[in-house]
Amino acid sequence: MVPEIDQQRFAEAHAAGGLVVDVRNSGEYRAGHVPGARSAPLPDLPLALAGLPRNRPVYVICQSGGRSAQATSLLRQLGYDAHSVNGGTAAWIEAGRPAVTGAAPGAPTATPEEAR
Secondary structure, three states: OEEEOOHHHHHHHHHHHHHEEOOOOOHHHHHHHHHOEEEEEEHHHHHHHHHOOOOOOOOEEEEOOOOHHHHHHHHHOOOOOEEEOOOOOHHHOOOOOOOOOOOOOOOOOHHHHHHO
C-alpha cells in the first residue's frame, strides 16, 4: 500500500517547505507545476535519486495520482519517506492554489525527443 497525503495536508507541508518531486513529463511540468517542485519525469526518476534527501519526507506529485503512486512505491522500497499526493497537480490547481509555468531553473527547455 502506497501512503497518500491529501491536498490539505500537502498544502500545509508545502507551505512549511516540504520537498516536492513532480514525476510528470517535462512538457506537463512546463505547462504548470506546484511552486518549487523538482522535475523528475517517472522514466528518469532513478537519475534524480542522488539529489533526494533520505532524512526528510518527499512529496511525489503527477497529474492525478497514478504515476506518483508508482514513483512513491519505488522510493519507499529504496528507503525514502515518500508520499503520493492524492489528486495530483490537477487537484492542486482546481483548488485555486498557485501554479508556476516554465522549466525549473537550470533545467533544459526540451528533452532530446521533444527537440526533434
